[in-house]
Amino acid sequence: MAEHEKKDKLNVRVLAPSEHNPKHFTFPGTESVGDAATEAATGFGLHPTSASFERDGVALDRTASLDAAGVHNGDELELVDVGGGV
Amino acid sequence: MTAVPADVSRVVVEAEVDGARRWAERHGWDLALGAGLLLDVRMLHPADSGRLLLRGAFDGYRALPPTWLFLDPETEEMTAGAWPSPGPVGGQASIFHSVGIICAHFSRRAYTVENGPHEWGGLTNWANVREGIHAENVGEMLAAVAAHLRHSPGRIG
Numbered sequence: 687m688a689e690h691e692k693k694d695k696l697n698v699r700v701l702a703p704s705e706h707n708p709k710h711f712t713f714p715g716t717e718s719v720g721d722a723a724t725e726a727a728t729g730f731g732l733h734p735t736s737a738s739f740e741r742d743g744v745a746l747d748r749t750a751s752l753d754a755a756g757v758h759n760g761d762e763l764e765l766v767d768v769g770g771g772v
Numbered sequence: 773m774t775a776v777p778a779d780v781s782r783v784v785v786e787a788e789v790d791g792a793r794r795w796a797e798r799h800g801w802d803l804a805l806g807a808g809l810l811l812d813v814r815m816l817h818p819a820d821s822g823r824l825l826l827r828g829a830f831d832g833y834r835a836l837p838p839t840w841l842f843l844d845p846e847t848e849e850m851t852a853g854a855w856p857s858p859g860p861v862g863g864q865a866s867i868f869h870s871v872g873i874i875c876a877h878f879s880r881r882a883y884t885v886e887n888g889p890h891e892w893g894g895l896t897n898w899a900n901v902r903e904g905i906h907a908e909n910v911g912e913m914l915a916a917v918a919a920h921l922r923h924s925p926g927r928i929g
Contacts, residue, residue, distance in 0.1 A: 703795040704788065704911030735906040745862070745919065764798075766919055767912070769905035770864025771875045772882075772890065 696752055699762045700739070702730040708762065719755050720748030727765055734767035781809055781833045785910065792911030799918060809833070813914060814845065817856060819926050825854065826917065828910070837898040838913070839880040841872065852929020859923040867905060867920045871928055877901035878913050 696715050699708040709729055713722045723737035738748040739757075745768050746755040757763070789805050796803050801815040811828040825845040828838040844854040850872060858866030869875045875882045875889065882888040883895050892901045899908055905920075907913040 701795070701798075702911070703915035704791045704909045706791065706794045732912065733906065733908065734912075735902055735904070743922070766915055767905050767907065768862060768919065770861050771858070771867035771869065771920065772865065772877075772904035 696757055696759050696761075698757065698760070700726045700729075701762065701764045702727070702732065703765065704732070705730060713752055715753035715757070716751050718748065719746045719750055719752060719757075722752055723748065723765060726763075730765065732765070734765070734769070736767055736769040738766055738768045739763035740766045776832050776835045778809060778831065781830055784834055785809060785811065785830045788910035791909070792914055795911050795915060801914065801918070811838075811910070815918075815921075817924065817927070818922050819924055822927075824856070824921075828913075834899070836895045837878050837880045837883075839886075840874045840878075840913070840917075841881075853927050855928045856921055856924035857926050857928045859925045861920055861923045866923065867916065868924060868928075874917070876905055876907070876916060877903065878907045878916070 694715055695712050697712050700711055701708045711726050719738055723739050727734050727737045739746050741763055745766055789803055801813055804812045809830040813826040815824050817824050823845045825843045827843055828840050830838050841850055842855045844851050852871050855871045856868045858868045867874050867876045873881045873888055877892060877898050880886050882890050884891050885895060905916045907916045
């Protein structure tokens with residue numbers, strides 16, 4: 687059970703545009719990108735309206751699960767708000 | 773325009789710009805905070821690799837949002853050629869509407885008191901606005917501009 691849980695968890699480094707240092711987060715691979723990014727943003731004291739992660743300059747689909755978005759254990763992700771203009 | 777002393781705004785802006793420097797390095801953007809609470813941000817347009825100059829004016833910050841303008845990097849004048857054109861951002865509107873306005877809550881010129889299209893409770897309510905892309909500090913504002921710049925097909929003029 688412990689091994690199964692370990693496999694299902696993703697440990698990632700998250701960068702925020704307003705901070706020098708990354709923070710480490712652990713998310714279930716089944717969690718949505720948007721929910722995980724919102725949780726990470728809260729950890730940085732931020733309040734985006736449409737939080738997502740960027741990897742290599744590409745914003746991940748915030749409705750997809752981390753697994754489906756191709757996030758792997760040890761990845762470095764950058765917080766981004768993918769909201770539109772008004 | 774506001775009761776926030778310039779030296780208070782300066783301290784806040786310096787701290788936020790410092791916080792944004794790692795982000796700027798990662799993305800190849802150059803930040804230069806000069807006199808008069810002006811922040812010059814230089815980057816390349818992803819669509820044409822040409823130079824862009826984004827200037828933020830932070831008088832009254834954080835009581836008031838900054839004024840953000842794209843300027844010609846040579847003449848420092850606001851021209852259509854200096855301004856990114858709008859492109860759809862994941863099916864949403866761009867924050868680049870027209871020359872002179874970044875249309876987002878963190879942009880002073882988006883507000884009706886500055887002849888922009890949005891009331892949003894007035895300038896001093898800027899940090900509480902929850903409509904469209906959201907940014908509460910310099911790093912987040914630059915990241916928001918970068919996110920929309922990636923979808924800009926070119927220049928307005």
